Amino acid sequence: MERMPKWADVVLTPLISLVLAFAISAVVILAIGESPVEALKVMVEGALFSSYGWGFTLYYTTNFIFTGLAVMVAYHAGLFNIGGEGQAAMGGLGVALMLLFVPWPHWALALPGAMIGAAAFGALWALIPAWLQAKRGSHIVITTIMFNFIAAALLNYVLVNLLRPVGKMDPATANFPEPTHLPSISDLLLSLGIEWGKNTPVNVTFFIALAACLLVWLLIWRTRLGYEIRAFGKSEPGAVYAGISPTRITVIAMLISGGLAGLMAINNVMGEAERLVLNSVEGAGFIGIAVALMGRNHPFGVLLAAFLFGFLYQGGGELALWTSIPRELIVVIQALVILFTGALDNMVRMPLERLFMALRRKKEA
Amino acid sequence: MASTPGTDTAPAIELRGISKAFGPVQANKGIDLVVPRGTIHGIIGENGAGKSTLMSILYGFYRPDAGEILIGGKPTAITDSQTAIRSGIGMVFQHFKLVQNFTVLENVILGAEDGGLLRPSLSRARGELKRLASEYELQVDPDALVEELSVGHQQRVEILKALYRQADILILDEPTGVLTPAEADHLFRILRGLRDEGKTIILITHKLREIMEITDNVSVMRRGEMVASVKTRETNPTQLAELMVGRKVLLRVDKAPAQPGAPILSVRGLRMVDTAGVERLRGIDLDIHAGEILGIAGVSGNGQTQLLEILGGYPEKGARLEGTVTLNGQPLPLTGSDARARRQAGVGHVPEDRQVEGLIMDFAAWENVAFGYHDAPEFQNGLLMDNAAIRADAAGKMQRFDVRPPNPELAAKNFSGGNQQKIVVAREVERNPDLLLIGQPTRGVDIGAIEFIHKRIVELRDAGKAVLLVSVELDEITALSDRIAVMFDGRIMGERLPDQATVADLGCLMAGVDPATTAPEDAITPATAPGLDEGVR
Known part of the structure; x- marks a missing residue:
């Protein structure tokens, strides 16, 4: 017997969590002497009331879709991949190497090449923790989080000592060659005669992210591999009984997870920065955890949650720009959303479940 | 069943109209129960009859939807287990709640420490344990680590824990499920001693033998209701069995004599040492022929699980294996885990624990x-x-096996135990395997489903397939098997034919004693009551 209807589980619970997070944010904003109504207005207008705002919101959304899907795929295998940050950073290195050292004639050819580089490097970075988990029992939460630091240090070394162009002070690669630059969506629309989102970073990667949502959905719920991943994630003894190899599933699920995290680099490194800089991921790997949690580990939920966090990122930037609310407060708001939708999920869920069960009993009586 | 509240003669426990529902399932319906002080009171019923729910209410795990609890004549609201303990109720669970790497003493004082420092509590507990040990035959080394104790001794620690907390009323949930007959006898001596000292004991079980042997009164539960409360000496096993099931029990499975054919499975000298270095199997030799059911009896934990896992193709990772296993004359690889290849070779497997292995509880039935x-x-x-295609296949199997509700979209966890088991059995049996491994086929399964599952197992046998049945239920083993092998401590203690085996004989083998070699058979005192419930479930 389900404790509450599916819509309440999928829609109502996160919605209430969100409202609670915003309510407490409002109290904090009041406490520092600003108007929460004004703040909300600035955020909504800045993120959603102009094509410029949308351009940025969707750009961030794209990042979070990839990292959210990465966490989600691993989660279905019962693995908590906290290493999205490092895997996305390594994906950036894959993109940079592909674009700097292969003379691509056109972006349409460079894109699949860069995708392979991004996914391969991200997957490779997830492979080592996966292997250690499967073979040595090293806990994947610990290893992936440590691999974030190793990735950061490694990139630091590579950028400063190996890929930095001679004579530059900046720890970054040279700009990628002109033919590899991805068209932004505003460029594409402009060629159709529509003026939208001028000077915004959202690019064709957004469509790749949408396609990734669909492919991940197919993978998890329509393929044999997905079936085995879910079975293993729910019950390892059950999987062993059914002849599913825990080693194989752990490794494959983490390869897919790391590959998805790595693919984020197509958006931020290839599409936006057009070179690899230090700390290119900017925390998107960690946001992916919240996105997957809030998205109920379903690709469609991940899409919506990624959009919410995209909105928070862009709206938060606007808030810092146009009000005297300090930038740090945006982090507070984001943290509250993560806290309520992720960590404190059961705080909302359990009373809701009780409410629905009481309602049902009343109906039956 | 009248009581006089507030006097010395008030019953230790009185329940009035206790009801509890879980969603649409009415686990307890208007339960009335009176347990007089200083008696052993049996509560008997099939799995799922509501015994455990009732005891959980008494111990404060669940709040009843309606009804009243009187302890010593006083109405008491038991809101949590702390209240229960303060009211003098102690509980010994079927699955012990002990910290494995603590000593006996540490486990006893856990949660009942006197203050911030451990030493005073420990020395007080040491004295108390000494007293209890001499008074009630509850000897346990207070400094032994719990993980090094036998199951019977661990159970004593649980009883000591309750007594240390000054329990007057002791509830034991299926206490003998994990014990050998000898250990069970010792437990019963302890319980009698406790009763004679004025303690009240509630014994939950589904074994009629125990009820007849040790209780003063017995209450029978069926489908959430208390259907009868009688004095034990005024009743008999047959009557109790009928009360439990609500109709005449089918004592035997209808089956024709076996027509064994060629050997399907041969096991020779199978040994297994697990990763902890414990030798789980110490040289197993087995043959199962086509058209034959070989039943493996034994107290659980004597290597049956390991045997099933090895034959099912997934021995514990890192375990060391020796010996040969051949299926239809082909040797099977022993090492490595490949349950998939084993299925393809024609081995079906209904695992012992359907909720952990046989099913993914969150997955839909299909x-x-x-x-x-x-x-x-x-x-x-x-x-x-x-x-x-999978949905269509599932719908067909669920219909043929009468799975209720016949809804393939429902998650496995939402089916009752019996229907969950039917899903597993349907899946394995309908693949028509040459060899069916089936562990505890009817654990936690209601009687209607038991008959159904037994019939399907016999049908598979009659179709010329080999069946290896592992069960801790002796009645099930004797009813179904064409040959019975008894396992003890990783060995086959002996083989018997079901019509020649007595419960006493099998019980000795299960305890590791071979009556044929140690003493003449009639010299062994069976660990059973007179008027043994022969064949009655």
């Missing part, structure tokens, strides 16, 4: 019907799985 066979060609559609 997904579970494909579990383990999800790579079968008829379930594939190019790169994707053919979910429509």
Whole structure:
């Protein structure tokens, strides 16, 4: 017997969590002497009331879709991949190497090449923790989080000592060659005669992210591999009984997870920065955890949650720009959303479940 | 069943109209129960009759929807287990709640420490344990680590814990399920001693033998209701069995004599040492022929699980294995885990624990019907799985096995135990395996489903297949098997034919004593009551 209807589980619970997070944010904003109504207005207008705002919101959304899907795929295998940050950073290195050292004639050819580089490097970075988990029992939460630091240090070394162009002070690669630059969506629309989102970073990667949502959905719920991943994630003894190899599933699920995290680099490194800089991921790997949690580990939920966090990122930037609310407060708001939708999920869920069960009993009586 | 509240003669426990529902399931319906002080009171009923729910209410795990609890004549609201303990109720669970790497003493004082420092509590507990040990035959080394104790001794620690907390009323939930007959006898001596000292004991069980042997009064539960409360000496096993089941019990499974054919499975000298270095199997020799059911009896934990896992193709990772296993004359690889290859070789497996292994509880029934066979060609559609084909297949199997409700979309966890088991049995039996491994086929399964599952096992045998049945229920073993092998401590203690085996004989083998070699058979005192419930479930 389900404790509450599916819509309440999928829609109502996160919605209430969100409202609670915003309510407490409002109290904090009041406490520092600003108007929460004004703040909300600035955020909504800045993120959603102009094509410029949308351009940025969707750009961030794209990042979070990839990292959210990465966490989600691993989660279905019962693995908590906290290493999205490092895997996305390594994906950036894959993109940079592909674009700097292969003379691509056109972006349409460079894109699949860069995708392979991004996914391969991200997957490779997830492979080592996966292997250690499967073979040595090293806990994947610990290893992936440590691999974030190793990735950061490694990139630091590579950028400063190996890929930095001679004579530059900046720890970054040279700009990628002109033919590899991805068209932004505003460029594409402009060629159709529509003026939208001028000077915004959202690019064709957004469509790749949408396609990734669909492919991940197919993978998890329509393929044999997905079936085995879910079975293993729910019950390892059950999987062993059914002849599913825990080693194989752990490794494959983490390869897919790391590959998805790595693919984020197509958006931020290839599409936006057009070179690899230090700390290119900017925390998107960690946001992916919240996105997957809030998205109920379903690709469609991940899409919506990624959009919410995209909105928070862009709206938060606007808030810092146009009000005297300090930038740090945006982090507070984001943290509250993560806290309520992720960590404190059961705080909302359990009373809701009780409410629905009481309602049902009343109906039956 | 009248009581006089507030006097010395008030019953230790009185329940009035206790009801409890879980969603649409009415686990307890208007339960009345009176347990007089200083008696052993049996509560008997099938699995799922509501015994455990009732005791959980008494111990404060659940709040009743309606009804009243009187302890020593005083109405008491038991809101949590702390209240229960303060009211003098102690509980010994079926699955012990001990900290494995603590000593006995540390476990006893856990949660009942006197203050911030441990030493005073420990020395007080040491004295108390000494007293209890001499008074009630409850000897346990207070400094032994719990993980090094036998199951019987661990149970004593649980009883000591309750007594240390000054329990007057002791509830034991299926206490003998994990004990050998000898250990069970010792437990009963302890319980009698406690009763004679004025303690009240509630014994939950589904074993009629125990009820007849030790209780003063017995209450029978069926489908959430208390259907009878009688004095034990005024009743008999047959009457109790009928009360439990609500109708005449089918004592035997209808089956024709076996027509054994060629050997299907041969096991020779199978040994297994697990990763902890414990030798779980110490040289097993077995043959199962086509058209034959070999029953393996034994107290659980004597190597049956390991045997099933090895034959099912997934021995514990890192375990050391020796010996040979041949299926239809072909040697099977022993090492490595490949349950998939084993299925393809024609071995079906209904695992002992359907909730942990046999089913993915969160998966829909239709997904579970494909579990383990999800790579079968008829379930594939190019790169994707053919979910429509799996659904159709599942619907057919669920209908033929009378799974209720016949809804393939429902998650496995939402079916009752019996229907969950039917899903597993349907999946394995309908693949028509040459060899069916089946562990605890009717654990936690209601009587209607038991008959159904037994019939299907016999049908498979009659179709010329080999069946290896592992069960801790002796009645099930004797009713179904064509030959019985008894396992003890990783060995086959002996083989018997079901019509020649007595419960006493099998009980001795289960305890590791071979009556044929140690003493003449009639010299062994059976650990059973007179008027043994022969064949009655």
